[in-house]
Amino acid sequence: MAxxxxxxxxxxxxxxxxxxxxxxxxxxxxxxxxxxxxxxxNRTKYSTKYKMANDTKEQFKxxxxxxxxxxxxxxxxxxxxxxxxxxxxxxxxxVHPKWNESMKVxxxxxxxxxxxxxxxxGMLWDSxxxxxxxxxxxxxxxxxxxxxxxxxxxxxxxxxQGQDAAGHNDARRTRAIGPLWKGMKRVFxxxxxxxxxxxxxxxxxxxxxxxxxxxxxxxxxxWASANGDEMTPTVFLSIETDxxxxxxxxxxxxxxIANDEAASKxxxxxxxxxxxxxxxxxxxxxxxxxxxxxxxxxEPWVKTWNRWVYEDWGGIWIGRLGxxxxxxxxxxxxxxxxxxxxxxxxxxxxxxxxxxxxxxVTLPTAEEAEWYEANYPGWYDMYGKVYDEWRARxxxxxxxxxxxxxxFIENNHPIYIDRVSQVPFCPSYCKGASTLRVLEYNGxxxxxxxxxxxxxxxxxxxxxxCQNIWEQYEGRELSEVITEGHGLRSDGKTLISQPHTNxxxxxxxxxxxxxxxxxxxDPLKAL
Amino acid sequence: xxxxxxxxxxxxxxxxxKAFADEYFSEENQVVHESNEVVLVLKKSDEINSVVxxxxxxxxxxxxxxxxxxxRAGYWWLKATGKIEIDCTEVSELLGKHFSxxxxxxxxxSTIGRAYTLGETFTITSELMGLDVKLQDLQTA
Numbered sequence: 001m002a003x004x005x006x007x008x009x010x011x012x013x014x015x016x017x018x019x020x021x022x023x024x025x026x027x028x029x030x031x032x033x034x035x036x037x038x039x040x041x042n043r044t045k046y047s048t049k050y051k052m053a054n055d056t057k058e059q060f061k062x063x064x065x066x067x068x069x070x071x072x073x074x075x076x077x078x079x080x081x082x083x084x085x086x087x088x089x090x091x092x093x094x095v096h097p098k099w100n101e102s103m104k105v106x107x108x109x110x111x112x113x114x115x116x117x118x119x120x121x122g123m124l125w126d127s128x129x130x131x132x133x134x135x136x137x138x139x140x141x142x143x144x145x146x147x148x149x150x151x152x153x154x155x156x157x158x159x160x161q162g163q164d165a166a167g168h169n170d171a172r173r174t175r176a177i178g179p180l181w182k183g184m185k186r187v188f189x190x191x192x193x194x195x196x197x198x199x200x201x202x203x204x205x206x207x208x209x210x211x212x213x214x215x216x217x218x219x220x221x222x223w224a225s226a227n228g229d230e231m232t233p234t235v236f237l238s239i240e241t242d243x244x245x246x247x248x249x250x251x252x253x254x255x256x257i258a259n260d261e262a263a264s265k266x267x268x269x270x271x272x273x274x275x276x277x278x279x280x281x282x283x284x285x286x287x288x289x290x291x292x293x294x295x296x297x298x299e300p301w302v303k304t305w306n307r308w309v310y311e312d313w314g315g316i317w318i319g320r321l322g323x324x325x326x327x328x329x330x331x332x333x334x335x336x337x338x339x340x341x342x343x344x345x346x347x348x349x350x351x352x353x354x355x356x357x358x359x360x361v362t363l364p365t366a367e368e369a370e371w372y373e374a375n376y377p378g379w380y381d382m383y384g385k386v387y388d389e390w391r392a393r394x395x396x397x398x399x400x401x402x403x404x405x406x407x408f409i410e411n412n413h414p415i416y417i418d419r420v421s422q423v424p425f426c427p428s429y430c431k432g433a434s435t436l437r438v439l440e441y442n443g444x445x446x447x448x449x450x451x452x453x454x455x456x457x458x459x460x461x462x463x464x465x466c467q468n469i470w471e472q473y474e475g476r477e478l479s480e481v482i483t484e485g486h487g488l489r490s491d492g493k494t495l496i497s498q499p500h501t502n503x504x505x506x507x508x509x510x511x512x513x514x515x516x517x518x519x520x521x522d523p524l525k526a527l
Numbered sequence: 528x529x530x531x532x533x534x535x536x537x538x539x540x541x542x543x544x545k546a547f548a549d550e551y552f553s554e555e556n557q558v559v560h561e562s563n564e565v566v567l568v569l570k571k572s573d574e575i576n577s578v579v580x581x582x583x584x585x586x587x588x589x590x591x592x593x594x595x596x597x598x599r600a601g602y603w604w605l606k607a608t609g610k611i612e613i614d615c616t617e618v619s620e621l622l623g624k625h626f627s628x629x630x631x632x633x634x635x636x637s638t639i640g641r642a643y644t645l646g647e648t649f650t651i652t653s654e655l656m657g658l659d660v661k662l663q664d665l666q667t668a
Contacts, residue, residue, distance in 0.1 A: 026665040057662040059643035066629045073633050218568050218637050225600035233601030237570040240636040255657040303540055312639045315562025328558040377545050
């Protein structure tokens with residue numbers, strides 16, 4: 001069919017000068033700046049005591065097209081690995097059983113953090129006035145949705161492909177009774193989304209992400225690999241490829257307020273509160289998961305903490321901001337003490353309260369005890385000898401009638417719950433930075449483990465009204481509590497949690513717990 | 528084992544037991560100390576392994592003698608004094624395909640320091656970008 005002269009002319013011209021099909025992403029980024037984006041008079045539902053500057057930048061110059069392309073490549077690689085080679089080599093069944101249990105906690109809890117980070121960064125998008133800063137936050141909202149799915153998927157993968165699915169699936173149903181859940185909600189939820197918007201950014205981005213995602217999402221992959229788990233590195237290192245933009249968002253939030261007068265008044269207090277809030281939970285819980293939840297050890301947790309938290313986050317992020325008035329967190333001394341000892345303290349309590357959990361725990365072997373003593377001199381006299389006693393009393397055997405919680409009661413070592421962090425602690429038997437403080441407010445007693453949380457509580461006590469498990473289940477017998485809190489496997493009688501990971505070991509049932517007649521009591525009532 | 532102060536096991540990390548504890552709990556180590564180093568975590572992949580071996584530890588090794596690269600199972604851990612830069616036009620030439628700075632970001636897992644892109648270059652620096660140094664936009668020719 002003949003074409004018109006005009007069409008022929010156009011076709012000939014295009015053959016010589018091809019029409020551009022695309023331009024560079026950063027050219028588009030620069031071009032978009034010529035639009036008159038003006039959010040200076042932005043009204044927000046989420047206020048802050050700081051004035052955020054209007055010219056803050058997004059460090060990666062990301063536009064939507066490149067963002068979408070980049071993230072789709074990440075997902076293709078991750079899901080391709082999981083669904084192809086890792087399934088083909090039966091990777092989920094090559095994981096050491098102890099580490100399989102750790103991932104029940106790590107991935108389920110991270111999922112909650114990611115979910116709340118969606119709301120947190122949506123809030124920050126609403127608060128910011130700089131167009132590029134808004135763009136950075138918006139990208140992060142989408143990242144957090146991706147991460148929530150990734151964490152859910154890894155539990156699904158472990159449950160479907162691997163060993164002992166109970167706990168990988170539907171862990172949330174135990175959230176009322178599990179002693180680690182409420183503290184996790186404090187750092188991963190309340191800390192990210194409640195209160196001043198910039199303070200939330202400091203919690204989420206400057207401390208949570210720039211500091212603790214490095215051990216939680218990066219270093220954890222080394223422990224995973226060492227213990228036969230190649231799924232976690234595949235997913236978590238992909239999650240972390242978004243975190244660098246989140247760290248930059250947190251840094252740019254600080255840049256946006258650096259010249260505001262309010263920063264000189266409040267920033268150091270907010271930073272210290274955020275640091276203590278995050279470390280109070282992550283330090284002992286991650287240390288416990290890495291060391292007590294693994295068979296093959298990478299390095300002592302205190303070294304991991306010293307590298308990622310103290311030397312690198314402390315020196316490279318916080319230390320460099322010193323000339324802008326940012327100070328070393330006042331709580332650092334106590335945090336360092338916790339990094340050395342608090343995970344050992346927490347494991348004792350976690351093991352004592354094992355029936356309320358959704359993962360299985362194992363006492364250290366003789367070989368592991370040697371490793372602990374070599375790396376934490378004094379470990380055996382404080383912890384190791386107690387574990388020897390518990391083992392001798394048959395703590396793993398359902399027929400023994402012995403729960404380690406009884407040891408704490410018999411030896412008059414009450415376990416309290418810190419009101420602010422919701423982390424359990426035993427002030428009369430610990431080596432971390434915890435000491436008992438009790439305050440009364442509105443006719444109710446509140447226990448605290450440290451001055452930092454106590455100070456936060458004193459400034460807004462109504463924020464920390466969450467009931468702890470002792471208050472909630474005061475006077476209730478343990479098997480009733482487990483049933484009510486959904487701590488049972490699908491047969492309706494075997495506990496999800498167990499005090500061992502021996503696949504041939506006898507499993508504890510509700511009847512085994514019932515015959516011990518362990519009744520919850522609130523230690524604050526005795527004071 | 529590297530003797531560089533930037534190595535993964537350098538300084539206090541080389542100590543164990545009581546010797547580690549003594550230094551860890553020493554009075555001078557109860558506050559943070561300003562550091563001019565940067566840390567980069569690269570997720571292992573076909574392209575990233577080439578970047579590490581052929582560029583950072585290959586053609587560009589002399590550019591940054593402080594750079595340390597360590598194999599940590601699923602990722603490469605890099606630490607350097609001042610900054611680390613990766614020019615993705617060089618990576619494109621090496622790989623024989625277009626490889627943009629956003630392709631690189633697919634496998635950049637973590638950063639400690641101020642990381643940013645400009646054109647096809649990825650930089651992580653100890654400088655305080657946006658405070659001491661202005662963040663630049665792409666300039667047209």
